[in-house]
Amino acid sequence: MPPRERAQALLIDLDGVLRRWDPTPMIAVEVAYGLEPAALLETSMSWDIYRPAVAGEITDAEWMGLVSSRLPIDPDRAAEAVAKWQDxxxxxxxxxxxxxxxxxxxxxxxxxxTNATDRLRPDLAALGLADEVDVVISSWEQRLHKPAPEFFARACELIGYPPKQVLFIDDDDRVVRGARAAGLSAYRWSGPEHVAYLRKALDLPE
Incomplete structure (x- = not known):
């Protein structure tokens, strides 16, 4: 079996890879509003409201409204808590x-x-990341979300290389497996300790 050709382009995930989250300010909001730690995160990630938020079916504001409606506190305080959590x-x-x-x-x-909502591009601008990549492939804009094979096909099309020439990095094992099934080289990011390997996968100069 011939060796796999080296990747010529990189696709990288946002949350858990290019963007990291400090749980401290988020937990502080939950404590201040009498919620259990991680209550807001767990509620927001409920599949029945998270999927339409990243599939382009509802806006970020509508998603957060649904999160607010599920919190076990006064509705006005719930809306306030969600707004502060999103700061x-x-x-x-x-x-x-x-x-x-x-x-x-x-x-x-x-x-x-990345799987994202319509808040992605303002976030990238605020974080100073908008000009750090050549192309942004947003699940909300494409109406396709990882790990659907159609998402990876579209991502490769937008970056301009066939799947076999693209390296994909994500922090979610399920998504990494989906990328591999779609024909990409894929690696699970857990920190910088394997960057030397990733350099080789992209055939970067020493």
């Missing part, structure tokens, strides 16, 4: 960002491929 938008991961910059400096294209 914190995370921060760029310095290791992932350094790798993205290295890849682009070597002449490789980098695409952000």
């Amino acid at each position: 914190y938008r995370g921060e760029p991961d310095p290791d992932a960002l350094a790798f993205v910059r290295e890849v682009r400096a070597a002449g490789r294209k980098v695409g952000l491929a």
Whole structure:
């Protein structure tokens, strides 16, 4: 069996890879409003409201309204808690960002491929990430979400390379498996300790 050809482009996930979250400010909001720690996160990730939010079926504001309606506190306080919880938008991961910059400096294209809502582009601008990638592939805009094979096909089309020439990085094992099934090389991000391997996968200069 011939060796797999080296990837010529990179697709990278946002949350858990290029953006990291400090749980402290989010938990502080929950405590202040008498909610259990992680109550807001767990409610927001309920599949019946999370899926339409990232599939382009409802807006971020509508999604947060549904989250608010499910909290076991006074509706006005619930809406206030959700608004304060959303004030914190995370921060760029310095290791992932350094790798993205290295890849682009070597002449490789980098695409952000993420499940997101219509708040994605304002978030990228606020975080200073909008110009750090060549293309943004948003599930909300494409009406396709990871790990659907159609999402990966569209992402490869937008970055301009066939799946066999694209390396995909995500922090979710299920999504990584989906990318591999779609024909991409895929790697689960757990930090910078394997960046040397990723450099080789992209055939970057030493």
